[in-house]
Amino acid sequence: MTRKKKEALQGIIYILPSLILILSFCIIPIIMSGYFSFTSYNIMTPPKFIGLENYAKVFKDSYVVDAAKNTLKYVVITVPIQTFLSLTFAAFLAYKMQNKAGGAMRSIMFIPVIASAVTAGTIWRIILNTDGGLLNNILGVLHIGPVNWLGSTSTALISICIVAIWKNVGYFLVIYYAGIMGIPKDLYEAARVDGATTLQQFFRITLPMLKPITYLVVTLGLIWSFQVFDLSYLMTGGGPGRATVTLVMGIYNAAFKQYKMGYACAMAMLLLVIVIVINAVENLFFKEKKEAR
Amino acid sequence: MKKKRIIALLAVAAMTVGMLAGCGSKDSDSKSSGGSDSGKKEKLTLWMPTFASTDGEITDQDFWDEKAKAFGEENNCEVKVEIIPWDNYEEKYLTGTTSDDGPDIGYMYMEMFYDYIDMGALVDVDQYFTDEEKSNYLYYDLGNLQGGQYALPIVVGNPxxxxxxxxxxxxxxxxxxxxxxxxxxxxxxxxxxxxxxxxxxxxxxxxxxxxxxxxxxxxxxxxxxxxxxxxxxxxxxxxxxxxxxxxxxxxxxxxxxxxxxxxxxxxxxxxxxxxxxxxxxxxxxxxxxxxxxxxxxxxxxxxxxxxxxxVAADSLVMFEKCANKELAAKLMKYLTSAEVMSDFHQRVSEQPPITADEEYTGDERYADLFSEYGDNFQALPVFKxxxxxxxxxxxxxxxxxxxxxxxxxxxxxxxxxxxxxxx
Known part of the structure; x- marks a missing residue:
């Protein structure tokens, strides 16, 4: 065996464990979902090929349409806010709180990330309770009447967005914080010598240098947001009405409540396409900016 | 350097083998649940939901384990009890059943039946019951669904x-x-x-x-x-x-x-x-x-x-995958017997009797509830x-x-x- 072949074989062996995992839990399920999406399949009996019927139905299903609208609203609300907040907090902690208190603050802000969705959902249900909930009690002190947070269509989705932002900010904050700490200090020193203000330093040095991090944060945020399920399922069950149903909830219901695995797979494939398209657009945006620079 | 590389390769190989082993089929233990090996104890799996209150006299697991043990000793078999919480109850049954990891005997409510019967996952248990046994059940007919006796009502009450x-x-x-x-x-x-x-x-x-x-x-x-x-x-x-x-x-x-x-x-x-x-x-x-x-x-x-x-009309069901249906039917009869149910109603959840030979032992306020208003209690229908x-x-x-x-x-x-x- 030549040296080149030996090295290639070694490389294959090294990546084999990861490859097996990715194939078993990502690639093969995606291919199978793609196949099932063209079938009528109830899990217990063999799938029957029905062509594009599932896809045709998906677009006519009012539940899916409502779920897609809600998911989109959720993405539009959560991704920019959580990105902005995590960057702001990270910058504040990096520039103004390089001490023990800052460390403690970072740890505290990370707690929601490690809390399970069940715990977070349950706690927030209590906080957002209309009668006697913590938030309404606080509003009461300020002489503001109680808000039907989870029981009204106008506030239910926003309430879930708030909880999601609360849960995600800590995670992205840590990523941004690490990114900020990795920016060479001499850049700031040079800027200060040139008379740049703190704000100018932030917008002219920090933000551009954090572009790869922002790309990661936005990408992860988008993917997670499109996959929203647990908080909505736990806090409102998709209600009131269809105010908080989401695409993944639709997939879950079709698969596990209606036993329509083929239909659920068709929805899943569409979601996959949406996420890929949005990521491609995002990629283009970040690439263009990079080139322009 | 070479030594390090060999160690690394061995570690990778061990990980790969470990993962592949994890993906393998079940061990011989699960095969024995079919009861095919002579000399080994027959095994049955029973899935029950939660009924006992958190501050109650006994937990669901302990109660059904106690009954399963008694049945096992009498019939030289082993009954494995799993308590399924109400959260995502239907999903747990679906995933359990489709992964061949489901129970031999389960507990279902009306909304669940249509699809399982339609998919041929449940057994028509009528043949395992004598006329005398059937007549002892107060709600036996409630289990007659979609042309077969696919359910044996166990909790009929809680109006x-x-x-x-x-x-x-x-x-x-x-x-x-x-x-x-x-x-x-x-x-x-x-x-x-x-x-x-x-x-x-x-x-x-x-x-x-x-x-x-x-x-x-x-x-x-x-x-x-x-x-x-x-x-x-x-x-x-x-x-x-x-x-x-x-x-x-x-x-x-x-x-x-x-x-x-x-x-x-x-x-x-x-x-x-x-x-x-x-x-x-x-x-x-x-x-x-x-x-x-x-x-x-x-x-x-x-x-x-x-x-x-x-009114709730929840039932025991037998799954087609059950290898020893005779034994499973025997277990269903035991679980719904006056002896077990009476104990269940007193120690776990207060419900009315489901057999003629069980006396009402519940709260006095409800003494007439089931005898006088039975006709006014309505269970949900079974449909797709x-x-x-x-x-x-x-x-x-x-x-x-x-x-x-x-x-x-x-x-x-x-x-x-x-x-x-x-x-």
Whole structure:
């Protein structure tokens, strides 16, 4: 065996464990979902090929349409806010709180990330309770009447967005914080010598240098947001009405409540396409900016 | 350097082998559940839901383990009991069944049956029961579904009853629990006027699960003379009866009898226990958990056409995958025997007897409930897409309570959605 072949074989062996995992839990399920999406399949009996019927139905299903609208609203609300907040907090902690208190603050802000969705959902249900909930009690002190947070269509989705932002900010904050700490200090020193203000330093040095991090944060945020399920399922069950149903909830219901695995797979494939398209657009945006620079 | 590389390669190989081993089929232990190996104990798996209260005398697991052990000793077999929590109950059954990791004997409620029977996953158990045994069961026929005896009713009870805080009622000048729609409205108006600090009536429209319909919708629907499906399985909620019941509920909200916060409320009993609500409908067993409140009840809230309320009719089922069906049937008989059920009703969950040879040992207040009102108790029908239909209806009713749909739209939209997507 030549040296080149030996090295290639070694490389294959090294990546084999990861490859097996990715194939078993990502690639093969995606291919199978793609196949099932063209079938009528109830899990217990063999799938029957029905062509594009599932896809045709998906677009006519009012539940899916409502779920897609809600998911989109959720993405539009959560991704920019959580990105902005995590960057702001990270910058504040990096520039103004390089001490023990800052460390403690970072740890505290990370707690929601490690809390399970069940715990977070349950706690927030209590906080957002209309009668006697913590938030309404606080509003009461300020002489503001109680808000039907989870029981009204106008506030239910926003309430879930708030909880999601609360849960995600800590995670992205840590990523941004690490990114900020990795920016060479001499850049700031040079800027200060040139008379740049703190704000100018932030917008002219920090933000551009954090572009790869922002790309990661936005990408992860988008993917997670499109996959929203647990908080909505736990806090409102998709209600009131269809105010908080989401695409993944639709997939879950079709698969596990209606036993329509083929239909659920068709929805899943569409979601996959949406996420890929949005990521491609995002990629283009970040690439263009990079080139322009 | 070479040594390091060899170690690394060995580590990678070990990881790969470990993962592949993890993906392998089950060991011989699972094979024995089929009972094919002579000399080994037969094995059965039993899945039961949770009934025992957290501060109860015994846990569900301990109770059923105790019974399984006794059965196992008598029949030289081993019964493995798994307690399945109510959360995502249907999903657990589906994933268990499809991954061949499900039970030999399980516990199902009405909404679950259609698909499992349709898919051929359940056994028609009629052949395993003698006429004498059948006649001893009070509700054996309730298990006759879709042309076969696919279910053996084990919990038939827990009717949704009307309970009222009598102290609040007396402050409002009322001395008995309202027993009809008109009486309910009258009582609530009086409470609203004389005891304005409490909610006259409460429903949990903020619950995340459609199961709430059993107390907040079906009793009214049936009271108006409605039927959920016809004999051919067609959805028949969009009728005059359906409209009347739905409009009545809508009027309760519009007239301020139901508070605005009902759309966020997910625990009616809690609100009653705290003295915040005067009248609610709840499961009879839950009412017994109320302490410190002077409460009374009436079994039925008579509607303009009928007096019916929801009653649970949950059953034991045998799965086709069960290797020793004779033994499984024997276990089903044992679990539903007067001996086991009587103990269950006393130590775990108070329910009425399901066999003629079991004596009623429950709360005295309910002594006549099942003997006198049995005909007024209605179980949910078995039909295709039941769970999803209930979920659609529930969500539409929530929208109505928020003023975003009319009662007519609720019924029309649910029927259209069912006919197009679920039937």
């Amino acid at each position: 949704r009853i009307v309970i009222a805080n009598m102290d609040i009622l007396s402050q409002a000048g009322i001395d008995k629990v309202p027993a009809s729609w008109d009486e309910l409205v009258e009582a609530c108006k009086a409470i609203k006027e004389k005891v304005p600090d409490v909610n006259p009536f409460m429903q949990d429209w903020g619950n995340t699960h459609y199961g709430s319909l059993n107390e907040i919708y079906w009793p009214y629907f049936w009271g108006a003379g409605g039927e959920i499906v016809d004999e051919d399985g067609n959805l028949t909620i969009n009728t005059e009866a359906g409209k009347e019941a739905t409009e009545f509920l809508y009027s309760l909200k519009e007239d301020g009898i139901l508070p605005e916060s009902c759309t966020a409320n997910d625990d009616t009993l809690e609100s009653f226990k705290n003295g915040e609500s005067a009248i609610i409908l709840c499961a009879s067993s839950n009412a017994l958990k109320i302490e410190g409140i002077n409460w009374d009840f009436t079994p039925l809230l008579a509607g303009p056409k009928d007096s019916k309320t929801f 897409g039941a769970s999803s239909m209930y979920d659609t209806l529930y969500k539409n009713l929530q929208s109505m309570m928020l003023g975003q749909m009319t009662p007519e739209q609720v019924l029309q939209d649910t029927t259209d959605y069912y006919d197009t997507n679920l039937k």
